[in-house]
Amino acid sequence: MAVPDYKLSAVLCGHSLDVRCVAKTKEFCILSASRDRTAKLWHPEGVKDFVNVVTYKGHRNFVSCVCWLPPCEAYPDGLVVTGSNDNTILGYNLQDGATQVTLEGHENAVCSVTPGRDSGILLSSSWDSTARVWNINAARNAPLILKGHQAAVWAAVELFSGSYATASADKTIKLWKKDGSIITTLTGHTDCVRDIAVASNETFLSCSNDASIKLWTNLGQCLNTFYGHSNYIYSISMNPAVANGFASCGEDGSVRLWAGGDCVRDIRLPVHSVWSITCLDNGDIVTGSSDGVVRVFTKDPARYADENTLKLFEEEVVKMQAASQQEIGGFKLSELPGPEVLLEPGKADGQTKLVRRGTNVKCYSWSAAENTWNEIGDVMGAPPTQEGKTMFQGKEYDFVFSVDIKDGAPPIKLPFNKNEDPWVAAQAFIHKHELPQVYLDQVANFIISNAKLDSQPVSSNGFADPFTGESRYVPGSGAATGGRAPPAGADPFTGAAAYTTSSTSTASSDKMLIPHDAYIRFDQANLKAIFDKLKEFNSKVGDGLNAMTEEQLESVVKLGELNNTYNNETISILKKMLGWPKEILFPVLDVTRLAVRNKEINAQIFDTAYGPSFIKYLLSLLAPDNLPANQMLAMRVLVNAFSDLPGEMLVLAARESLLHSIICFTQLNTNAQIAATSLLLNLSVALAQQPDSVELADCLVQLFSKITDNEAYFRGLVALGTLLMESPSKLQIQTRVVSNPQLHNRLKKDSGITTDPNYAKIATLSQQIIRLL
Known part of the structure; x- marks a missing residue:
């Protein structure tokens, strides 16, 4: 069947972050929900224009979904309903945006709302x-809970048969009776x-990250499977303009129009992700995408x-497509396989594959032990190199040395x-x-020698702090203070010296300290x-908790050695010890922050079973009424969680709560200040190029008024400078800084301090x- 040619009709700008969901309401109006914590109502004006007439506010986190609930007994005018990452559902008056309903009960982010x-x-x-x-007519009644999936439930609808259908990240669809009992589980995706x-x-459609669409009967029989997208499919909507037609969108930055089981139109958008799609009654197609824009076709x-x-x-589409033609390791981006290639098992342990994800490329490695592909990281494009430069992992360098670390092993670049x-x-x-820290001096001098740099003296103990240029603590050597009393910045538990901002002869006033990228x-x-x-504390364990043997304590402490072997029983013991009373908890937290540097331990501590509850526990330790030592060490654990991907992902997922906790601190000692700014620095490295980095900048600006330690101040400035250089929302961040007189004046004052060598790097x-402001 022929499908009319679709073209762009309107571009609706107003959201500041991703538009995660679009929906339709009466009179051809459009609803949109965004990560900027708002939803909007767009009313048609004239032939093809739309005007934002209402903005719905009230959520404390991203608004992930929106729908129109038609008039009912309790709300004769109907409701605009939104779901959020703050775990709540809000219902608003359509015309004035007043909140009418608040539904609570979900224990995690709400990802879909749909009228029955x-x-x-x-x-x-x-x-x-x-x-x-939920029965909105009797909102105080407890909802019927459909419980049985093993992972997030991405969508829920009511079929014409009267049963409910739910789609889940556990790769299944479940059909449910009206009483909440399971009819059947559908597999195939x-x-x-x-x-x-x-x-x-009689039928319904489903779409999946496996880049397929399936047609099912209401009884659960799969009638057909449709292919057309080259990446994850996020959203699907029936198209009233075409008999049995529908539209879909996804991670390949496209909208696909379907008729008779065939993909008959492909509309490309100048974006990485098209998150949501809905079809209006007049046949127009509405999309919400990763650039924060709503488009109508x-x-x-x-x-x-x-x-x-x-x-x-x-032109914007052409630019995006041109980016997809960039070469990665001699291959055009468009020639690289999509994520469907990861459905096939690897042939050998350690085998790697480059996988196209929109206009991005990710590298995956096959783990024979886990029988799965593990994401290693992003692969950057390789434009022509400048003369005299060498390309390595998508970036140009003056030198790429080969370093022999171990006999018989290949050199490391x-x-x-x-x-x-x-x-x-x-x-x-x-x-x-993951090399021993004692290699630092050798590696640094190897670079200086082979790059033929001017001779750079090292500090008195032969090592320099790579972050500040000052003396560092060498594991196994005790405090770096040479027998003196620990400095004010010393760890109150171990006595190890803290970083300081004192300048040495390695400092250079011309060296750019930002952006920080590690x-x-x-x-x-x-x-x-x-x-x-x-x-000492083990003898004080009470309240029904079993004390550990000395041998068990020794095995737990050895988890702090980066390259030490361990067994799973020791991890279990550490988890039990994390349940010690808070008054004696801090040495357990100290072991934990050392242990999570190990890749395998990081994966176990921050796995999907234990990790989320552990992150919540660490957040509880950041409460203002908790012990300062626990606050400081909980933040250190979160800093070191970034040592590997599982910890990094969970910390990033909890960043809203983390930022809130840090803002709520009223008074911080020196070590806690350093821990807090270190955590914000790692967050800035992770989020610098994300639009929602403005919230991180807000936290930094507020925290600066409570920072008295120079080292903590320095780390905070590195974090702020990184955001100012790399954030797509840098104009908003500049405004935050300039509009804060205390911080702005302090920056001006510090920039003029040229006579104090101990202040050189801050200056x-x-x-x-x-200059960035």
Whole structure:
């Protein structure tokens, strides 16, 4: 069947972050929900324009979904309903945006809201692995809970048969009776099932991360499977303009129009992700995407956008497609396989594959032990190199050295640019390859020698802090203070010296300290002191908790040695000890922050079973009424969680709560200040290029008024400078800084301090930030 040619009709700008969901309401109005914590109502004006007439506010986190609930007994005018990552559902008056209903009960982010077939019935689904059926006419009654999935429930709808259908990240679809009992479980998709759409009185459609769409009967029989997308499919909507037609969208940045089981149109958008799609009653198609824009496409030439708008849209699409033609390791991006290739098992342990994800490329490695592909990281594009430069992992370097670390093992590549600090490069190299810290001096001097840099003196103990240029603590050598009393910044438990901002001759006023592009962590420790303290506190364990044997304590402390072997029983013991009373908890937290540097331990502590509850526990330790030592060490654990992907992902997922906790601190001692700014620095490295980095900048600006320690201040400035250089919302961040007189004046003052050598790096960094403002 022929499908009319669709062209861009309108571009609706107003959201500041991703538009995660679009929906329709009466009179061809559009609803949109965004990560900017708002939903909006767009009313048609004239032939093809839309105007934002109402903005719905009230959620404390991202608004992930929106729908229109038609008039019912309790709300004769109907409701605009939104779900959020704050775990709540809100219902608003359509016209004035006043909040009418608040529904609570989900234990994690709400990811879909959909009206049922009966008046006043609302279905919701959540990351808490459940769907719920609410009766808005009797909102105080407890909802019906559909519980049985093993992972997030991405969508829930009511079929014409009267049963409910739910789609889950556990790769299944479940059909439910009205009483909440399971009818059947549908399998067939090989990855997360993201959305469901009722297709007819007898059938429904599902779409999945496996890049397929399936047609099912209401009884659960799969009638057909449709292929057309090259990546995850996020949303699907029936198209009333085409008999049995529907539209879909996904991670390949496209909208696909379907008729008779065939993909008959492909509309490309200039975005990475098209998150949501809905079809209006007049056949127009509405999308919400990762660039924060709502777009309307139409088949009616009378509603086509003007020539200039169409031309600009086409140019943006061409630019995006050109980016997809970039070469990665000799392959065009468009020639690389999509995520469906990961459905096939690897042929050998350690085998790697490059996988196209939109206009991004990710590298995966096959783990024979886990029988799965593990994501290693992003692969950057490789434009032509400048003369004299060497390309390594998508970036240009002045040098790429081959370093022999172990006899019989292949050399490891060490990239370096002349404008880098050799100590920073050496420390990054050590962290990346999990080498002993004692290699720092050798690696740094290797760089200095082979790059033929001017001789750079090292500090008195032969080592330099790669972050500040000052003396560092060397594991096994005790405090770096040479027998003196620990400095004010010393760890109150281990006595190890803290970082300081004092300048040495390695500092250069011309060196750019920002942006920072590697995670930092807390490596210093006195394991003997930790062991002694654990033995002392072990004798005080009460309230039904079993004390540990000395042998068990020794095995737990050894988890703090980065390359030490361990067994799973020791991890279990550590988890039990994390349940010790808070008054004696801090040495256990100290072991934990050392242990999570290990890749395998990081994976166990931050796995999907234990990790989320552990993160919540750490957040509880940040409460203002908790012990300062617990607050400080909980933040150090969170800093070191970035040592590997599982910890990094869980910390990033909890960043809203983390930022809130840090803002709520009223008074912080020196070590806690350093821990807090270190955590914010790691967050800035992770989020610098994300639009929602503004919230992180807000936290930094507020925290600066409570910072008295120079080292903590320095780390905070590095975090702020990184955001100012790399954030797509840098103009908003600049406004935050400039509109804060206390911080702005302090930056101006510090940038002029040139006579105090102990303040050199703060002065240099302040000058760099002032230039960015």
